[in-house]
Amino acid sequence: xDDELKRIWVADEGCIGCRLCERxxxxxxxxxxxxQARIDYALCIACGMCATKCRKGVIHDTLGIYAPAQ
Ligand code: SF4
Ligand code: SF4
Numbered sequence: 296x297d298d299e300l301k302r303i304w305v306a307d308e309g310c311i312g313c314r315l316c317e318r319x320x321x322x323x324x325x326x327x328x329x330x331q332a333r334i335d336y337a338l339c340i341a342c343g344m345c346a347t348k349c350r351k352g353v354i355h356d357t358l359g360i361y362a363p364a365q
Contacts, residue, residue: 302357303341305332309353316345316354 305316312330319325324338325345332345332354343361346354 301336303334303339303343303346303361304355304357305334306353306355307331309351311351313350315348315350319344319348 310327310330310332312327312332314327316332317325317327321342321344322338322340324335324340326333326335332349334345343356346356346361
């Protein structure tokens with residue numbers, strides 16, 4: 296797997312399971328179960344849409360190029 300795709304990641308704490316990220320994900324890579332969002336890196340294209348939608352700021356981008364939702 297290309298490590299470049301893993302630049303988007305979800306923190307282990309702070310997710311409230313609102314599914315805004317899941318709904319924004321164009322590939323179905325983001326899934327929320329038991330109030331915790333997780334990324335299937337086999338599907339993720341590192342587009343950053345999930346990070347722009349999360350109002351809790353728990354989706355992080357190692358390059359810091361996606362601004363969290365306000
Ligand atoms: S970076 Fe894009 S493809 Fe990857 S989980 Fe987020 S919205 Fe889905
Ligand atoms: S948008 Fe943020 S708080 Fe909501 S389910 Fe996704 S990671 Fe969790």
